[in-house]
Amino acid sequence: KEEETAIDSQNAVIHYIRSTDPAKSDSLIVGAFMGSLIAIVGDNLQDTKELWFNDQKATLNPTYITKKTILVNVPNTVPAQVTNKMRLVFGDGHELLYDFSVNVPAPS
Numbered sequence: 001k002e003e004e005t006a007i008d009s010q011n012a013v014i015h016y017i018r019s020t021d022p023a024k025s026d027s028l029i030v031g032a033f034m035g036s037l038i039a040i041v042g043d044n045l046q047d048t049k050e051l052w053f054n055d056q057k058a059t060l061n062p063t064y065i066t067k068k069t070i071l072v073n074v075p076n077t078v079p080a081q082v083t084n085k086m087r088l089v090f091g092d093g094h095e096l097l098y099d100f101s102v103n104v105p106a107p108s
Contacts, residue, residue, distance in 0.1 A: 012090065014042040014098045020071060031084075031101035032074050040070040040086075050089035053102050054079035078104055 046067045051058040056075035064071035086100040
């Protein structure tokens with residue numbers, strides 16, 4: 001049926017975010033350091049076209065986007081505007097905000 005294959009970003013939801021490190025895969029995270037690879041777990045995520053951490057756009061690889069998960073690296077650029085939000089933008093223009101902080105390492 002057509003309605004079963006329709007992409008409904010209005011019902012997209014993030015259940016949790018976790019590390020992709022197998023030793024830490026059972027730990028849920030609310031923030032990550034710049035450059036970290038994270039797994040976003042939810043539903044109806046397959047039509048994600050853009051993913052922003054604060055004001056920094058992440059590079060998305062369509063191979064790592066499924067209905068239930070997105071694997072993505074947190075951008076390496078220090079944000080100019082810190083909102084502590086992750087923003088997913090879908091193909092139909094709908095957006096989903098999720099609380100997530102990007103940890104900036106101390107200067108060396």
